[in-house]
Amino acid sequence: MQVTEVLFDLFVLFAAARVLGGLFDAIRQPAVIGELLAGVLVGPHLLAIVAGPEQEMVVLDVIAELGIIILLFTVGLETHLSELRRVGLPALLVGTTGVALPFLGGAALMLALRHPASESLFIAAALVATSVGVTARVFRDLGALGTTAAKVVLGAAVVDDVLAITVLALVAGLTRGNVSEAALAVTLIEEVAFLAFVVFAGPRLVRRLYDFAHLPIVPGSPFALAVLLTLGLAALSGVIGLASIIGAFLAGLIFELRRDEIANQVEPVYEFLVPFFFAVTGTRLDPSVFAEPRIVGIALLVTGVAVVTKILAGYLGARRFGRWTASTIGVAMVPRAEVGLIVAAFGLNLGVISRDLYGVVLVMTVVTTLLTPPVLGAMLRRQPIEAPGE
Amino acid sequence: MQVTEVLFDLFVLFAAARVLGGLFDAIRQPAVIGELLAGVLVGPHLLAIVAGPEQEMVVLDVIAELGIIILLFTVGLETHLSELRRVGLPALLVGTTGVALPFLGGAALMLALRHPASESLFIAAALVATSVGVTARVFRDLGALGTTAAKVVLGAAVVDDVLAITVLALVAGLTRGNVSEAALAVTLIEEVAFLAFVVFAGPRLVRRLYDFAHLPIVPGSPFALAVLLTLGLAALSGVIGLASIIGAFLAGLIFELRRDEIANQVEPVYEFLVPFFFAVTGTRLDPSVFAEPRIVGIALLVTGVAVVTKILAGYLGARRFGRWTASTIGVAMVPRAEVGLIVAAFGLNLGVISRDLYGVVLVMTVVTTLLTPPVLGAMLRRQPIEAPGE
Numbered sequence: 136m137q138v139t140e141v142l143f144d145l146f147v148l149f150a151a152a153r154v155l156g157g158l159f160d161a162i163r164q165p166a167v168i169g170e171l172l173a174g175v176l177v178g179p180h181l182l183a184i185v186a187g188p189e190q191e192m193v194v195l196d197v198i199a200e201l202g203i204i205i206l207l208f209t210v211g212l213e214t215h216l217s218e219l220r221r222v223g224l225p226a227l228l229v230g231t232t233g234v235a236l237p238f239l240g241g242a243a244l245m246l247a248l249r250h251p252a253s254e255s256l257f258i259a260a261a262l263v264a265t266s267v268g269v270t271a272r273v274f275r276d277l278g279a280l281g282t283t284a285a286k287v288v289l290g291a292a293v294v295d296d297v298l299a300i301t302v303l304a305l306v307a308g309l310t311r312g313n314v315s316e317a318a319l320a321v322t323l324i325e326e327v328a329f330l331a332f333v334v335f336a337g338p339r340l341v342r343r344l345y346d347f348a349h350l351p352i353v354p355g356s357p358f359a360l361a362v363l364l365t366l367g368l369a370a371l372s373g374v375i376g377l378a379s380i381i382g383a384f385l386a387g388l389i390f391e392l393r394r395d396e397i398a399n400q401v402e403p404v405y406e407f408l409v410p411f412f413f414a415v416t417g418t419r420l421d422p423s424v425f426a427e428p429r430i431v432g433i434a435l436l437v438t439g440v441a442v443v444t445k446i447l448a449g450y451l452g453a454r455r456f457g458r459w460t461a462s463t464i465g466v467a468m469v470p471r472a473e474v475g476l477i478v479a480a481f482g483l484n485l486g487v488i489s490r491d492l493y494g495v496v497l498v499m500t501v502v503t504t505l506l507t508p509p510v511l512g513a514m515l516r517r518q519p520i521e522a523p524g525e
Numbered sequence: 526m527q528v529t530e531v532l533f534d535l536f537v538l539f540a541a542a543r544v545l546g547g548l549f550d551a552i553r554q555p556a557v558i559g560e561l562l563a564g565v566l567v568g569p570h571l572l573a574i575v576a577g578p579e580q581e582m583v584v585l586d587v588i589a590e591l592g593i594i595i596l597l598f599t600v601g602l603e604t605h606l607s608e609l610r611r612v613g614l615p616a617l618l619v620g621t622t623g624v625a626l627p628f629l630g631g632a633a634l635m636l637a638l639r640h641p642a643s644e645s646l647f648i649a650a651a652l653v654a655t656s657v658g659v660t661a662r663v664f665r666d667l668g669a670l671g672t673t674a675a676k677v678v679l680g681a682a683v684v685d686d687v688l689a690i691t692v693l694a695l696v697a698g699l700t701r702g703n704v705s706e707a708a709l710a711v712t713l714i715e716e717v718a719f720l721a722f723v724v725f726a727g728p729r730l731v732r733r734l735y736d737f738a739h740l741p742i743v744p745g746s747p748f749a750l751a752v753l754l755t756l757g758l759a760a761l762s763g764v765i766g767l768a769s770i771i772g773a774f775l776a777g778l779i780f781e782l783r784r785d786e787i788a789n790q791v792e793p794v795y796e797f798l799v800p801f802f803f804a805v806t807g808t809r810l811d812p813s814v815f816a817e818p819r820i821v822g823i824a825l826l827v828t829g830v831a832v833v834t835k836i837l838a839g840y841l842g843a844r845r846f847g848r849w850t851a852s853t854i855g856v857a858m859v860p861r862a863e864v865g866l867i868v869a870a871f872g873l874n875l876g877v878i879s880r881d882l883y884g885v886v887l888v889m890t891v892v893t894t895l896l897t898p899p900v901l902g903a904m905l906r907r908q909p910i911e912a913p914g915e
Contacts, residue, residue, distance in 0.1 A: 141587050142594075143760040149756055193580060198587070356796065
């Protein structure tokens with residue numbers, strides 16, 4: 136039966152993620168590296184234990200998505216809205232330059248290598264979006280969610296996501312020759328209005344909802360309300376074109392009701408579901424891309440641009456916090472994952488980018504996803520002066 | 526995006542399940558009735574809010590499966606192996622007669638109505654398997670998992686599942702004209718050996734595994750170990766042909782390590798995932814089957830046989846516990862769900878049973894699933910003499 140096969144996959148992924156995660160934990164590295172490698176190991180490209188048909192993979196994607204949603208909800212719960220507001224301006228700067236620089240840098244590199252304009256723009260767009268899940272997990276594993284760096288990164292990730300979606304819409308429109316400024320503006324306004332509404336009206340709304348939930352028709356469990364809010368905002372974010380994890384993060388951020396109790400209750404759900412996200416992500420990373428010499432050369436150049444531009448953005452946008460914090464922020468913004476691959480797959484389907492360049496984006500994803508945790512971990516452990524609470 | 530649609534479905538199912546579940550809770554009925562009706566309401570047959578394409582439904586099935594697995598793991602955790610052993614004989618009796626009587630009764634009815642032998646045997650096979658999820662949930666909602674009735678039912682459900690799978694294999698073999706006694710015997714031996722091994726060697730093995738888990742390579746969280754064991758035994762049960770929930774129940778049963786701590790930790794996971802099982806089950810119940818007069822007559826007869834034979838089996842197998850307990854056990858064994866439908870769908874695909882008779886099985890499923898919770902709830906609340914702990 137199909138369901139049995141998925142259960143078996145989940146068992147293998149969970150077991151491998153726990154063992155390799157534990158191993159990395161034991162050598163004082165972020166467990167998330169082990170979980171990612173667990174997925175690479177059991178996934179279709181190596182041992183092929185978890186390598187079901189397309190439909191099985193879709194199911195795993197959804198369970199992985201629930202995992203990352205729970206992760207970002209937890210991160211939101213551990214972040215205070217007021218603290219995030221305090222770093223609003225640097226976060227906006229880091230988010231904006233962190234979209235602009237990789238896009239411009241990527242386009243310049245590809246054009247210099249004499250690729251056609253449309254292909255260059257697509258590769259550039261694939262370099263834009265930070266995948267904040269990996270970073271948030273490293274911050275959390277190392278107890279660093281309270282640092283200024285973590286807060287700027289989380290704020291910047293929201294800005295990043297809004298802009299990345301806009302860039303993708305713009306590039307797709309340019310390629311098809313039909314950029315609708317009106318439609319773009321509507322999307323952007325919709326997204327900003329959604330964010331503003333949630334951040335400003337959200338906390339009060341949650342309290343109201345909870346008062347209402349004392350009526351007999353809704354079991355007044357704050358935890359159920361938290362689940363409802365998280366699923367609702369995640370789905371809504373998805374509907375208006377944002378990443379669902381942004382909605383989940385906002386849900387955690389505005390849920391100010393019995394925060395400690397909820398944080399305790401979400402912990403086992405986290406322990407159950409979050410490893411699936413990283414292990415499933417690992418199954419998508421194909422190490423054989425490194426075996427294609429034709430790809431590796433250009434891939435290393437593109438990866439270099441992807442890494443340097445994000446670090447530079449962190450440095451420029453957050454230099455007021457000193458060199459250590461600014462460069463930590465830059466490194467934390469480096470991972471690219473699903474969004475980059477989605478953009479590249481989209482370009483591949485449109486016939487705008489070649490299979491080789493899809494491989495280039497894949498290399499960039501693999502390298503930035505796997506290298507960030509150890510580097511960021513090492514930086515966080517060498518944190519100078521700044522107190523953990525600041 | 527597809528993942529967004531699934532998130533939206535999950536939001537709608539969770540919201541509807543909480544509201545209707547709360548409503549039934551408020552009128553002192555088992556919340557599970559509300560959760561089932563929530564699924565009927567938002568599902569494809571009424572409001573059609575959750576009515577995605579086939580692939581979306583498969584994803585929902587897997588998440589529902591995780592829910593029922595967590596439910597049965599929790600029930601296993603709250604049941605002590607020693608207590609279950611104490612009711613071993615009556616459980617075996619209830620399980621065996623509870624398979625034999627519906628099968629014989631169903632076959633006799635269909636043959637009396639002049640249906641062909643193969644069709645009659647298939648319908649009879651569809652009446653056999655109890656769906657213990659609904660029952661276990663009602664017992665748990667009403668704090669009655671400690672009663673003798675609950676223990677006999679849980680033991681009988683294990684027996685029931687082993688026999689039901691055997692009956693299905695037998696009937697399918699007979700229909701195809703190739704019963705392999707050897708293969709049947711191997712399956713049966715495999716299943717019984719699996720159960721015996723888990724029940725007798727399991728608790729010690731878990732302790733060993735935990736000692737081993739203190740090594741640095743596995744994070745020594747008992748909760749992660751419990752998740753691993755549950756997924757593993759659920760998948761293994763599925764592989765050897767048993768229902769995955771039997772494996773999950775066994776996992777809870779043998780996990781004697783820091784039981785109270787694990788029970789606390791699994792609670793939020795339960796609150797998150799279990800409602801999906803009942804709501805998704807509800808989306809599968811099509812109320813329009815009651816609108817077909819041609820079906821309803823024979824369906825009521827078949828449903829009558831399905832209900833009466835299970836109650837009789839409880840009565841015969843457990844009469845030593847007195848009339849109240851014996852009839853509670855009988856009623857608790859009444860619900861039929863996924864297995865009955867799977868058998869019927871299998872017969873439909875083989876061309877052995879007609880669409881109308883598939884509808885008959887569907888009516889039987891809907892009626893037994895929806896009627897058992899209120900009846901069982903009423904009986905449990907009128908519990909006489911017997912102390913809750915006995």
